[in-house]
Amino acid sequence: MLIDVHAHLDFPQFDADRDAVVERANAEDVIIINSGLGTTGIRKTLELAEKYDNVYATLGSTPTEFDLKELDASIELIRQNREKILGIGEVGLDYYWVKDEEKRKQEAVNFRRFIELSKELRLPLVIHSRDAEEDLLRILKENNVKALLHCFGGDAKQAASAAAEGHLISIPANIQNSKQKQSVAKAVPLESLVLETDAPYLSPVSKTRNEPVNVKQTAKKIAEIKGIDYASVEAATTANAKRFFNLAFR
Numbered sequence: 006m007l008i009d010v011h012a013h014l015d016f017p018q019f020d021a022d023r024d025a026v027v028e029r030a031n032a033e034d035v036i037i038i039n040s041g042l043g044t045t046g047i048r049k050t051l052e053l054a055e056k057y058d059n060v061y062a063t064l065g066s067t068p069t070e071f072d073l074k075e076l077d078a079s080i081e082l083i084r085q086n087r088e089k090i091l092g093i094g095e096v097g098l099d100y101y102w103v104k105d106e107e108k109r110k111q112e113a114v115n116f117r118r119f120i121e122l123s124k125e126l127r128l129p130l131v132i133h134s135r136d137a138e139e140d141l142l143r144i145l146k147e148n149n150v151k152a153l154l155h156c157f158g159g160d161a162k163q164a165a166s167a168a169a170e171g172h173l174i175s176i177p178a179n180i181q182n183s184k185q186k187q188s189v190a191k192a193v194p195l196e197s198l199v200l201e202t203d204a205p206y207l208s209p210v211s212k213t214r215n216e217p218v219n220v221k222q223t224a225k226k227i228a229e230i231k232g233i234d235y236a237s238v239e240a241a242t243t244a245n246a247k248r249f250f251n252l253a254f255r
């Protein structure tokens with residue numbers, strides 16, 4: 006069994022053939038954790054988790070959401086559905102799309118609300134960080150939170166030190182062509198790695214749609230980079246994800 010810790014199957018890119026995509030993952034024993042963002046994404050993600058046995062939910066909000074009413078509504082939906090979800094996320098900081106200092110401060114304020122929510126609900130945090138690794142890791146440290154860092158964008162040294170601090174580093178499917186992801190996977194010990202697709206994004210073949218079954222390719226690539234066998238990568242990344250999300254199945 007493999008676990009795709011981060012996908013967006015609720016996105017319209019999957020409207021035409023969602024059943025087939027989920028079935029392809031199921032046929033290869035791939036568990037999917039779908040990340041629902043904002044009130045619309047949250048509702049759709051809860052439906053998917055209800056409908057498919059191999060789909061689970063984390064719920065959050067994109068860091069670039071500045072509509073406070075929408076943010077409040079998302080937080081309320083997360084509270085109401087506490088028992089149906091594995092974690093909170095993705096949430097975090099995005100400095101790639103947000104350059105304005107005031108808006109970046111607002112991102113941090115919003116992010117802290119989700120940290121508080123994760124403590125209140127006792128659910129783990131799945132983090133989105135883009136060009137904001139330093140601030141993000143500092144805020145997590147200040148709050149004494151160990152999180153899952155989705156699609157980690159920092160360098161190998163930053164990744165290794167984040168892993169040493171107790172965070173999980175998630176490797177996406179585009180590791181096939183990304184030197185940065187390859188060096189991160191090499192630097193981080195197996196005990197701190199998990200797999201994701203971020204489907205429909207970050208495909209192993211650029212300009213194509215990504216899907217959860219591609220975590221298999223990621224596991225193979227990590228095995229090759231680390232010079233170990235595929236089964237070790239499968240066992241470790243699955244155990245890491247289960248432990249983090251408190252998943253008790255199988």
Ligand SMILES: [Zn+2]
Pocket residue numbers: 011012013040095203
């Ligand atoms: Zn994502």
